[in-house]
Amino acid sequence: MILIYVTGDMHGDISRLRSRSARKLKKGDYLIVCGDFGFLWEGSKKERRILKWLGKRKYTVLFIEGTHDNLDLINEYPVSQWSGGSVHEISGKLKHLIRGSVFEIDGFKIFAFGGGESDDADLRKSCWWSEEMPTLAELSKARDKLLEHDNKLDYIFTHQSSRHMKRVITMHDNDTNVLDVFFDAVRDHCKYKQWFFGGYHINKKIPPSEMALFNAIVEVTKV
Numbered sequence: 001m002i003l004i005y006v007t008g009d010m011h012g013d014i015s016r017l018r019s020r021s022a023r024k025l026k027k028g029d030y031l032i033v034c035g036d037f038g039f040l041w042e043g044s045k046k047e048r049r050i051l052k053w054l055g056k057r058k059y060t061v062l063f064i065e066g067t068h069d070n071l072d073l074i075n076e077y078p079v080s081q082w083s084g085g086s087v088h089e090i091s092g093k094l095k096h097l098i099r100g101s102v103f104e105i106d107g108f109k110i111f112a113f114g115g116g117e118s119d120d121a122d123l124r125k126s127c128w129w130s131e132e133m134p135t136l137a138e139l140s141k142a143r144d145k146l147l148e149h150d151n152k153l154d155y156i157f158t159h160q161s162s163r164h165m166k167r168v169i170t171m172h173d174n175d176t177n178v179l180d181v182f183f184d185a186v187r188d189h190c191k192y193k194q195w196f197f198g199g200y201h202i203n204k205k206i207p208p209s210e211m212a213l214f215n216a217i218v219e220v221t222k223v
Contacts, residue, residue: 055092
């Protein structure tokens with residue numbers, strides 16, 4: 001039986017994929033990383049060796065971008081259609097899920113949307129990408145894709161949460177951005193079983209249907 005697992009921000013920490021939790025993943029399984037993947041950052045030989053190693057795992061590694069990923073490097077990789085959506089083919093079974101796509105994996109409909117608003121952009125001007133935030137065209141395309149599926153999904157994977165969840169977790173009513181508005185609309189109008197997101201460096205299930213993830217690796221269908 002093929003299983004889907006999910007984890008949060010990795011920031012290039014390969015030890016998580018060598019941990020006891022990762023050893024439960026078997027041939028044919030999927031591991032989805034909710035942003036800040038971190039293994040595409042400087043384009044060094046060492047980094048390329050790690051990407052090759054990741055692509056040779058017995059399971060497939062899928063990731064979305066967060067707010068600490070080198071988008072210039074990611075966008076250099078070829079784009080292909082995979083399981084109903086668009087991906088960057090990184091290495092072997094390692095793929096980047098392009099934001100706004102709906103994928104069908106093992107019978108489940110999965111909506112992936114990476115990116116977000118950095119809270120430290122001013123401190124890292126030399127390694128910050130304006131493309132971390134979606135354009136209005138990308139948001140419109142994503143809405144159209146959701147409508148194609150009648151706004152009915154099984155699972156949602158993002159880096160940034162909805163504004164509602166942001167308030168629950170941070171206890172602050174921060175300034176609103178376009179992604180906040182979009183994700184609030186997704187939360188209000190789409191039917192889904194569970195929404196997983198990174199970004200907060202915590203592992204916390206928020207009933208009835210959201211979960212913040214950091215270093216935990218969890219089986220999607222058991223949450």
